[in-house]
Amino acid sequence: MSSPVTRMWAAPIVLAVLTLVGLISALVGDGVWDHVSAFALGVPVALCLWFGVRRRTRND
Numbered sequence: 001m002s003s004p005v006t007r008m009w010a011a012p013i014v015l016a017v018l019t020l021v022g023l024i025s026a027l028v029g030d031g032v033w034d035h036v037s038a039f040a041l042g043v044p045v046a047l048c049l050w051f052g053v054r055r056r057t058r059n060d
Contacts, residue, residue, distance in 0.1 A: 015044045018040050018043055018044060019040065019041065021037075022041035023037070
């Protein structure tokens with residue numbers, strides 16, 4: 001059973017780590033790292049858009 005703190009902070013921590021991986025791979029890597037950084041930086045943006053649109057349509 002997970003604690004309330006884990007349930008509350010798990011998603012933000014995963015998104016922060018994914019963003020850090022994307023930023024670091026964009027700075028130091030080339031070639032395949034460009035694809036890794038695009039994916040890692042695109043996932044948080046896509047999730048924000050998904051939940052933002054979902055929330056907006058649910059409230060209307």
